[in-house]
């Protein structure tokens with residue numbers, strides 16, 4: 001059984017920078033992160049071990065015990081940061097620059113009189129941050145949401161996407177919007193981030209070569225779920241795991257080539273552990289040469 005890693009996988013620079021900032025010794029026991037810094041259980045556990053406190057979101061402001069607070073890599077609306085400052089907190093901002101680019105892009109579209117539209121998941125923290133300072137907007141997750149555009153009674157739409165969306169899905173939705181009879185003009189700026197694209201291209205290429213894909217990442221990680229979706233589209237057996245302990249030896253029986261990929265919030269040591277364990281399974285499943293006829 002051959003085992004291959006995707007050519008691009010695991011932690012992106014945005015997540016790495018955010019974790020490094022949160023782990024800075026200057027903060028020890030004096031920092032609260034507002035929201036999950038990244039959607040990865042192991043990372044959040046090691047932050048807690050380091051004395052960093054976590055609260056789910058701004059609604060938990062009353063339970064924050066530290067003076068210093070941190071905004072996550074997913075970004076937040078300016079008014080949330082203001083609310084924290086007004087409450088007397090020192091705000092450290094770990095927002096990924098590529099998320100901030102989406103905030104700037106949508107504001108620029110609004111200034112040019114386009115009605116703002118975000119393609120993404122409306123309850124995702126990144127999307128909440130993108131639309132949080134806008135007076136009006138529409139979030140489109142799939143075709144069922146398209147009629148929302150008719151309801152706003154505007155004809156010029158400025159569209160951006162959540163950074164972790166699948167490019168093909170976004171392009172197909174934009175095309176459908178352009179074809180709607182209630183739409184005169186669309187200004188679409190593709191804001192899917194490069195690390196997400198790289199991982200999706202790499203998983204697509206690898207999916208053509210393997211008969212099983214192991215996808216590593218948090219169950220609540222949007223971009224990890226998109227990697228699983230790519231495997232499903234390619235009709236490749238895939239299993240989404242968070243850690244080595246979830247590997248099932250049965251998955252590997254009679255497999256010739258196994259691929260490994262991981263979302264942008266999956267730490268390198270988790271990928272290495274899973275890789276090592278799969279190589280071990282491959283060794284155990286090896287058919288002794290004298291049995292090969």
Ligand code: SF4
Pocket residue numbers: 012013014015073096097098099163164193194195196223264
């Ligand atoms: S997935 Fe993209 S946007 Fe999100 S933190 Fe990583 S680089 Fe930034």
